[in-house]
Every structure is written in C-alpha cells, then in structure tokens.
Amino acid sequence: MAEFDKADIEKLIDGVLPWPATQDMLKSPKDTDRFDKYVEIMQARVDFKDPILLPLTPMLFIVAADGERVVKCRCGHSFGDYRANWKLSSLIHVRDDEASISEIYRGREMPDPAWVQIREYICGGCGSQLEVEAVPRGCPPDFDFLPDLDTFYGEWLGRPLPDTFSFEDKTLEKIAEWSS
Amino acid sequence: MALSLRERTQAHEDAFKATGCLFGLETLVCKETDPGGYEAVWHILSNLCNAAWAVGCKVSSSPIAAEGGDALWGLHTATGEAICISRGISAHAGLLSDMIKNFIALGYEDNPGFKPGDIFENNDPHYGGIHSPDFDMCMPLFYDGELIAWASCVSHVSDAGSVTPGSIGFLNPDCYSDGLAISMERVGEGNRFYPWYELRIRSRTRTPDFVMGDARGRLAGCLTIRDRLEEVIEKYGLDFITDASKEYIEDSRRYAVGRVKTQTVPGRVRKSQFKDLAMKGKRVLLAKQDLDCAFNLPMELTINADASVDLSLQGASGTVPFGENISPTALKSGLMMGYSHIVGFDMFNSGPISAWNVEMPPAGSWANPFEKNYEAASGVAWAPAVTWVSNLYEVFGRLFQMRGFVEEMAAGAGTIMTAEFSGINQTGMYLTGLTLEQASQGSPARGYSDGENSAWCIYTPEADFGNAEISELYYPILFLGRNVAPNSGGYGQFRGGLGHTAVWMVYNTPGLEYQCGDAGMRSKMVANHGMYGAYPVVPDRPAYGHKTNVKQLIEEQKPLIHGRGDPESPLIASLIEAEVVEDNAIAPFVTPEPLQDYDIIVHPIAGAQAMGDPITRDVASVERDLNEGWTTTRVASEIHGVVADKPNGAFVVDSAATDAKRSEIRAARKARAVPFKDWWLEEREKVKAEENMDPAILTMWSTCMEFSPKYGEELLAFWALPEDFTFSG
Secondary structure (H helix, E strand, C coil), rough: CCCHHHHHHHHHHHHCCCCHHHHHHHHHHCCCCCCHHHHHHHHEEEEEEEEECCCCCCCEEEEECCCCEEEEEECCCCEEEECCCHHCCCCCEEECCHHCCCCCHHHHCCCCCCCCCCEEEECCCCCCCEEEECCCCCCCCCCCCCEEEEHHHHHCCCCCCCCCCCCCCCCCHHHHHCCC | CCCCHHHHHHHHHHHHHCCCCCHCCCCHHHHHHHHHHHHHHHHHHHHHHHHHHHHHHHHHHCCCHHCCCEEEEEECCCCEEEECCCCCCHHHHHHHHHHHHHHHCCHHHHHCCCCCCEEECCCCCCCCCCCCEEEEEEEEECCCCEEEEEEEEEEEEECCCCCCCCCCCCCCCCCCHHCCCCCCCCCCHHHHHHHHHHHHHHHHCEEEEEEHHHHHHHHHHHHHHHHHHHHHHHHHHHHHHHHHHHHHHHHHHHHHHHHHHHHHCEEEEEEECCCEEEEECCCCCCCCHHCCCEEECCCCEEEEECCEEEECCCCHHHHHHHCCCCCHHHHHHHHHHHHHHHHCCCCCCCCCHHHHEECHHHHHHHECCCCCCCCCCCCHHHHHHHHHHHHHHHHHHHHHHHCCHHHHHHHCCCEEEEEEEEEECCCCEEEEEEECCHHCCCCECCCCCCCCHHHHHCCCCCCCCCHHHHHHCCEEEEEEEECCCCCCCCCCCCCCCCCEEEEECCCCCHHHEEEEEEECCCCCCEECCCCCCEEEECCCCEEEEEEEEEHHHHHCCCCCCCCEECEEEEEEHHHHHHEEEEEECCCCCCCCEECCCCCEEEEEEEECCCCHHHHHCCHHHHHHHHHHHCCHHHHHHCCCCCEEEEECCCCCCCCHHHHHHHHHHHHHHHCCEEHHHHHHHHHHHHHHHCCCCCHHHHHHHHHHHHCHHHHHHHHHCCCCCCCCCCCCC
C-alpha cells in the first residue's frame, strides 16, 4: 500500500506538486491514512482549535464544538448545525439583473436574468466566496452534502464518535422558524 | 436439459439477491488460482475489443466513425452483461448490454432463434435505444454449437432519415419524425445483411452510402471479436474464459464498492442542474414548437452504510415537443459511463453499476417520457442526459475531497453544442453530418490544477475533433480559425480547460444549411454552477454572416475573421460586412435560409467548470493566461483581483497592488451581501409573484411539481408557500 508524506499532500493541495509525483499518486493504490493526514493538514491551516470531523469543502469544515457539530469556515466563522444547509446562515449576494450580471459576464456572454440568477454565498467572517449557484428563480439552494457522520466514523473508519446525532435534514426547521 | 438464456438470467438475478455478489460469485476462483492468466486474459479481451474498434472504424465510411472514432465495440456474456469494451463512445456500454438482455427477455431465443452469423439491431428509443442515428448491433457468438458470448457495437451514423437532415434531431417534434426505426430486429444472417435492410437504408436515409458503410464497419468489428475470441478460447479453454469473464464483472463491482467505501463518505448529495431550449420565434416544424423550454435536471444520490448508492431524479421536469427526451435505459447507460469514469474505471463493464439502485425517473418527465407521452421525440436524447451526468463528476469530486484524495477531484463539464451541415459539397455530392468540434472540449478543473484545453469530452474518452483537412474534404467549408477561446473555462482558483472557436467559411457549394445543434448546450443560462465559489462557464453564443463581402476582402488581401473577438465587440461585426449578421445567436437553431459561398460561421465550443474562489487563483497562473491570450485584463483585474501592467510587451503582475485589490474585493463582498434570511424574505415574495420568471421557467416548475409531488412539497415548504400554490406555467 502506498504512503505519501504530508508534505507532498500539502504540495498537491497547493497545486505545486510536480506532475510525475502527482501521477504517482493517481496511479498508486490509495493510502489508507490519507483522511487523517488531510485532516491534520487542514487543522493546521484553520483559525480555530475545534477538531475537524469532516472537510466539507476546502474552505468549510464540520467541527466538534462545545458538544455540537457545526460548520465553520477556515477563518472560524460558524454556520451552525451541520444538518441544516449552511447556506441559510451565510451572507448572500444575488445577481438577477443585467447590471449586476454584467460585472461578471459581458456582451455576448450575458445569460438571461429571466432564466437564471447567480447566487454568491459569502463568508460573513473573511469575505471568501464559498459557493456560487446559477439557478432559475424558485430553486431552493442545493444542500450539497448531508453526511451520515456516525456511520462514517463508526462503521467505515471503525472509531465511533463519542456522541451520536440523528441523520436528518434540519433545513426546513429553520425555514419554519422564519415563517412563523 | 440446459437452461434457456432467460432462465440463466433469472438464476443470475436470484444469486445476486442471495449473495450480494454478481452471478453468486462469492469467491473469484480464476483470479485466486491463476492470477497471471486472469490478468493476461483481461488485457487480451480488452485488446480484442480495441482491435474491433480499429478495424470497424477503418471499414466505416462516415467521417464520424472513420475520422472521429465515434463508435464502440463490446464483448458480453451469454446473458448480455458487458465483460469489456473498446475505446470509443463508452456511454453506450450499458445500453448495448440492455439490448442483448432485452432480446433474451422478449423470447427471441425461441423465435426467431439465435444462430451463428445472425445480426441483430435496435435504434428505437421505445425499446431502449438512445436516438435513431445510434445504430446498436449485436451478434451471438458460438463455440462447439453453444452460444457462449455476444459481440456488440454502436456507431453514430450521419443521417437516420429524421425529419431534418443529420444526426442531431433537436427539432424533431415527435417520435414519428425521429427517422428510420430498427425496432429490435434481426437484420442479417450468415454474417451478411439482408438485401432488404440495405434497400430500407437506401430509401429512408439521406446519405445511404455512408450509413451502409458504417453498418459494414459495425459488422467487421463484431466479426473481428468473433474470430479473435475463438483464438483466445483455443488457447485458454472455454471454461476459463467464461468463468473469468463473469469474475471480471464481479471484480469490477467489488472495486467500485470498495472505492466508494474507502474514498467517499456516506450521506446524501443533492445537486441541481438546469438547461434551456429557447425556440420561440425561430424556424421550427410544427406550431406547437413555437415556444421556449427549460429543463430541471436534479440529482439526489445517497451513499448507504454498505456503500451501495441510491439515485433519484425526483423533480425532473416534463417532456418537451423537441428531440430532447430520453428513455430510462439510455439514461442509465449514460450514468454507467460517467460512474465508470469516476469510480469504477479499473475494469469498465457492467459490474460497477450493479451496486446502484436507480429509482425510475418520474413518469412524463424528460427522463421517462413514454409512459405519459408515447409520441415524445428522442432525436438528440443525450442533450439533457449528458448535462445531468455532469453533476456526477462534480459530486464525486466533492466526496473525494472530503477524504483527502485531492488528486481524484474533478469539477463538471461545460456545454455541448454541435455543428451539422447539409447540402451539396465541392464534388457535387449531397452530404449531411456532424462536425467533430464538440468532441474536444476543455476538461474540468482538478483539485490541484486547471483543466486541459480542448482535450476532453464528457460522452467519450475519445476526445478528438479530428483533422480540419478531413472536415474540409467532406463538407464545403474552409477553416479560417480553430483557436483557444479565452475565458471559456469559468473563473476560479483552478479554471476549467478552455474551449475553442471554429471559424468556417462556406465555400464551393450551391447552398449549405448550418444546424447549430443542442447536444447539451446552454445559451440563455450559464453552464452548471461554480464549484467551491468559482463562476460558471459562459453560455453558448454562435454567430454567422450571410451574403458577406469576404470574397472582396480576400481579393483585396484585407484581414479576415479568425476568432470570436471580444464579447462586447465581436470580430464578425467589426470585420465582416453582410446582408445578415447574427453576432449573438441564441442556440440551437437552423439557419433560416441556406448559406452560400463566402458566408461565415463562428462556432464556439465550451471549456469546463472551474473550482475555488477566483480571488485565490495563483497570480502566476493569471499572468501566464494574460500573456497567452487566455484571459483578458478585465477578468484578471475585476474577477481575479490581479493587477498587472505590460511594461515591455509582456504582462507582469504587481503583487502588492494585487494583495490590496483582493482585500478590497473581500470587503466589498461583505458590504454588499445580505444575511440569507433577509434575501429569503424578499425573494419568496418575488417567487410568489413570479417576478421576472420566464414562462419556460414557470412551466418547468409546474411540471416538476406535478410529476414529483414530494419534490413539489419540499419546494413549497422551502419558500413557505401555501400547499395549494402552483406556478402559472
């Protein structure tokens, strides 16, 4: 089984690993400790101490914090319970007219705002652009991934987490609060 | 008494249910007892299929197969499961497998029976075909009088006699206009086509020499498989070949399941995807087609504790009165291709997909049309399907990232817009057919680098736009340009590979029709979302000039057009004078009248999806892109936040000014963005009022909610709309 240095994995993430070494990673049987090494690398790059449970994206992490599991940006900004779509706790900028869309797409590259709006999800802490959606009006934001964390740790990694959380989508609970 | 093929199929299904292993193979005996032979035979069988591809493409006539390799050959078990396939259009492996299974399920073993030299075909979507120009063929293979395997093939012919010329039937209003149907037929015996097969091709397709040439190419490849397989059996023995063949399929299933378990995370993935088809006011065939359509192409994927995968298309929108509807069988085949590229590519066969539970798409949707709309057309059925499959690349890219396998990450595809010509060429021959430009797009951004330019195609690993000179040989066109298109790969930390622009001058013809076709294009919308904060790929906007002054420009040796130019001032508008200049066409369309000599076509081919926040893009990459002409100063500055000037003829980045600019962009983002809840409160009122929502979008939502009530309930709940709310479309 292949093993790769943390330093090489870091170079890969940063896009500076030489191509032959990258090919080696692509072609070799996968290393079994990659997840742990990746989490260690990410843990050293974030501005918070809470342990990372899952790197949701290169910028967003599900972390264990004060008995809860919440989504945090690298900068430490929290988006709340990982079982509700984090986008509902984000800042959002929506381009849904020609003036705002033309800041990105000009002239013959301009999409039609009656067909599509560009939604930018921005971190309230560091101003990072975390996701961009291009959807017609009426489309709920994608809940890109709701992990079954307890199955992952308990059955797949063989080291259960100290507490368990139900595997359920809580997004609509938040909506219900807003609309009541 | 030996079991019939139908009984053997049932026995396989029962064994899979009982053991969780395909064919009940809990132990891979050949692999364990003779690993060298097992590995060697795998490569021999793969090469045998590749030999069939090489022979078959050479025998074929149309440039689509002969030059582009747009075909596929496969080897199957006696009950139809794909063992291995050739290079080529791998999207068809599952479909060919299902076709053989369908022949067995329909009782063809008894009537008309299977015997050596029989040739069977199907291209009919009602029986699992994808679209009529894709002729699917299979031949039973015998050894010592026993049916032991099947050879299969598909090739994409240049014309199948649909209501409009060519093979991208996006305008077909119903299945009756989809062209010549081969509906699960025996089309030959004794290794020869029936004479009446050829008569039918001759009377009902526009390019019969090419279509028959391609049929002979399919046959030649299948016979190559037959002959080579006999040699392999002589060497390794029939028992080993048949046993190992089943093991390759089970082995591949185990590989895919193992990869899901070791490289992804259990849970639920959701990815929306949309596509436009704006036809209102354009040249159409029937009055009912004078409308714009929008597609909802949603993907919900659940990875279970046992690493099996559930897949749902709940929310898929309704059928359209055009050729963009697909049978569930063909859709599943496309899914198998995507999945095999991403997860199960060690041995490409029927194995990986067997660990999937694919829910039947909503009846009446584009993905399952015939239950509610038997007349639905499938002229270019893969248009919505490839767009939808693009999601699979992105969602698995996201899952691989979570486990740290950054080297496996990929974003999604861009768009697929085709160009087809029909008319008389320079030799006086009538021609219609597809150019190969769309088969060479930018590849998706990877987790560690940009994608590659003009080197990838979602529907085939055989990404190749062919030699320009070959296209010029067939079609009455000359290439004035074929060059990388700047800013065509989205904007992100890593951008998608860039697409290109083909610029053609019509030449040496009494008249040529240009069909700018839909094979997954988007023209009103951008392609996909961004991934991880990147901006999506630009929409497809072709251009053309009719009755131009290009002849005069050539005689006066003045500049000609070689590319798109700036989107705000396209070159076709500034360099060419013409009676008709369409410099911002909404695709797809057919030119209102035939083009003539010296007319100009500017045909864009997309790049692919980017990933990551654009202001985190490495400044050296932006500098390189500026110097290569792959991006522009506006995009570098306003989207990537990179300040550069050009002191000595080359761009040089000012690092300090760039850092300051990027800080400004971050601050500006926070200043203009609002809490999601504030936006939601305003937006739900706009949704309720249907404010600035095109009628096509309203119809799309309306059909989604009708065909997928649960999806509809969740949509209403998200916007806190009353249960009886409906969109007016």
